[in-house]
Amino acid sequence: MKPMQLYYFESPNARTACAAARHLGAPVEFVRIDLKLGEHRRPDYLALNPNGKVPTLVDGDTVLWESPAIMAYLAQQSGSDLWPSAPSAQIELLRWVHWSAAHFNHHGGALFFERIVKAAFGFGVPDPAAIEAADKHFRRFAQVLDAHLQGRRYLLGDTLSVADFAAATMLPWKDAAQLPLDGCPHLTEWYARIEALPAWRQPYPDAEAADMAA
Structure with missing residues (x-):
């Protein structure tokens, strides 16, 4: 099974998503998008995230933007109380x-x-x-x-x-x-x-x- 891919740069929201993924031990492949080189404006990346922002999480047919949504998804997948059950x-x-x-x-x-x-x-x-x-x-x-x-x-x-x-x-x-x-x-x-x-x-x-x- 192909691992999830987490696209990131060393910027605040992407950093937060990366930290959550590492904390959870989530099975993700980290893919760096260099904002200084404009890689977030490449057509293949915009096809995943038309906002041209990071982070983006890809899990098969599921594609998520926004770090809180990504963190919640990873926590649910991991069965972690980072996303509470109540x-x-x-x-x-x-x-x-x-x-x-x-x-x-x-x-x-x-x-x-x-x-x-x-x-x-x-x-x-x-x-x-x-x-x-x-x-x-x-x-x-x-x-x-x-x-x-x-x-x-x-x-x-x-x-x-x-x-x-x-x-x-x-x-x-x-x-x-x-x-x-x-x-x-x-x-x-x-x-x-x-x-x-x-x-x-x-x-x-x-x-x-x-x-x-x-």
Whole structure:
């Protein structure tokens, strides 16, 4: 049987999907798509993901985009509680996944773009107004997450889930992107638990692979 293929680059969402796959021990073949070379715009890749983004998971006739969907699929395939079995927990997980995308990672991603991506891809100089706005909003939503995590090990309680991987998407670049996390002790303790996971520290199949900030 042909293994699943996970197409990735060393970018935030793809990195998260790779980390989940490694954590689960999922039987995937990692296929690197070099965004700097424009490989995401090749016709064969666009036939899989017309958005021209990473990650993409291919499992036979099943083709998935979006890292939370890929993580949920891999967790279900592995029988892992990264995707909880209780419907109420699934709803709570979806709430935090969507919140992360719309707020926490959205504004963290803006800082990542201004301070890392622009230089890496030659997109010009950082925009001070964009940085100021993103910094303000990120601080607000970091406080929301910090308050939720008080008294909890993970977003859903005591059990690690897809929601934690999704919420932590931008945090490997917290220093390079200068994400403002001061005054968020519960968030910091939570992320230290995520960061301690071997798969989170080394999400790629190639031990020499580097994240964009390197």
